[in-house]
Amino acid sequence: MSLTVWGRLSSINVQKVTWALDEIALAWSHRPAGGDFGLLETPEFRTLNPHGKVPVIDDDGAVVWESGAILRYLCAAYSEGVLWPAAPGRRAEADQWMDWCQTSLQPHLMGFFWGWYRTPAERRDEARNAQLHAATIEALARLDALLAARPYVAGDILTMGDLPAGTLLYRWYEMDIPRPALPHLEAWYARLGARPAYQAQVMRPFDELKGRLAF
Numbered sequence: 245m246s247l248t249v250w251g252r253l254s255s256i257n258v259q260k261v262t263w264a265l266d267e268i269a270l271a272w273s274h275r276p277a278g279g280d281f282g283l284l285e286t287p288e289f290r291t292l293n294p295h296g297k298v299p300v301i302d303d304d305g306a307v308v309w310e311s312g313a314i315l316r317y318l319c320a321a322y323s324e325g326v327l328w329p330a331a332p333g334r335r336a337e338a339d340q341w342m343d344w345c346q347t348s349l350q351p352h353l354m355g356f357f358w359g360w361y362r363t364p365a366e367r368r369d370e371a372r373n374a375q376l377h378a379a380t381i382e383a384l385a386r387l388d389a390l391l392a393a394r395p396y397v398a399g400d401i402l403t404m405g406d407l408p409a410g411t412l413l414y415r416w417y418e419m420d421i422p423r424p425a426l427p428h429l430e431a432w433y434a435r436l437g438a439r440p441a442y443q444a445q446v447m448r449p450f451d452e453l454k455g456r457l458a459f
């Protein structure tokens with residue numbers, strides 16, 4: 245049995261996957277790819293992912309790309325009843341917040357991260373950044389409201405539903421920016437931050453990305 249992950253460990257989409265792997269306690273090997281590591285344009289990599297993006301996994305011949313699809317694959321294959329809720333209704337709750345993160349929260353939060361943190365100060369579009377900052381707060385307030393009633397996104401335990409948004413929060417809370425108090429979100433973030441797998445894979449310094457627009 246061998247499971248390989250291609251990607252930069254500083255990439256948010258890669259971190260969702262490596263966090264999941266460590267939560268499940270699966271052994272995995274890492275192939276650096278993307279950013280300064282290159283590799284994404286090579287024919288070998290394109291046979292794994294025709295889109296030339298990371299993360300990609302190869303689990304004993306099962307090749308999967310797209311972070312959300314990888315999370316669902318890993319949780320279904322190796323974490324039935326834990327990260328992959330057994331009850332379809334509960335699983336749908338986790339699923340819907342994963343899709344919401346990919347289509348609503350992430351474009352705003354990571355749009356702001358790119359427009360503000362990764363863009364040199366003199367090149368920032370401050371009006372656009374203000375819009376993205378406000379849209380991120382509006383999205384996070386929805387998550388805060390959900391977490392007022394439950395400790396994790398799909399109920400009492402950590403599931404795959406927590407992984408995408410939880411990964412993004414480290415960037416949000418580490419940037420030197422104004423943030424409104426969202427107490428339930430902050431309590432959830434503290435719960436995630438107490439997990440060794442989150443500390444190991446998500447709480448990685450990212451200062452090398454400041455003012456750097458290149459991958």
Ligand SMILES: N[C@@H](CCC(=O)N[C@@H](CS)C(=O)NCC(=O)O)C(=O)O
Nearest residue numbers: 255257278279297298299310311459
């Ligand atoms: N929707 C894709 C996005 C994949 C993506 O854009 N990956 C970025 C890293 S976060 C990438 O491969 N960028 C090129 C690079 O790192 O060189 C996913 O969730 O996996």
